[in-house]
Amino acid sequence: MTPAPIKARITAEVFEQIDIRVGTIVGVYDVPDSDRLVQLQVDFGDRIRTVVVGMKREREDPAAITGRQCLFLVNLEPRRIHGVMSEAMLFDVGYKDGIPPALVCPEWDVPNGTRAG
Numbered sequence: 001m002t003p004a005p006i007k008a009r010i011t012a013e014v015f016e017q018i019d020i021r022v023g024t025i026v027g028v029y030d031v032p033d034s035d036r037l038v039q040l041q042v043d044f045g046d047r048i049r050t051v052v053v054g055m056k057r058e059r060e061d062p063a064a065i066t067g068r069q070c071l072f073l074v075n076l077e078p079r080r081i082h083g084v085m086s087e088a089m090l091f092d093v094g095y096k097d098g099i100p101p102a103l104v105c106p107e108w109d110v111p112n113g114t115r116a117g
Contacts, residue, residue, distance in 0.1 A: 019075035022112060023070065032083075034056070042088065045111060072090055074087075
């Protein structure tokens with residue numbers, strides 16, 4: 001794989017606006033009438049949020065990630081995807097480069113809601 005060019009620089013002030021947190025995936029559910037989407041229920045310590053992700057085609061058993069802690073962008077505007085309101089974005093690596101996506105996860109368990117950065 002050849003790495004993509006680095007995007008334009010941003011300021012520290014712009015970076016400070018991004019809120020990335022650890023959440024534990026407590027449930028994985030099918031999105032009806034979709035061949036690629038699943039709905040995650042994610043515990044962020046102070047609330048459970050719904051996150052819609054396209055991973056059905058990339059994983060034999062999407063439910064196998066239940067119990068995993070991962071990084072999520074939590075201050076993205078909520079968005080209705082295939083009829084389900086998604087309240088965050090899961091971080092993975094690889095998809096945009098055409099390789100099987102890997103989740104971005106903490107090295108060891110940390111409290112849900114812990115901030116990245």
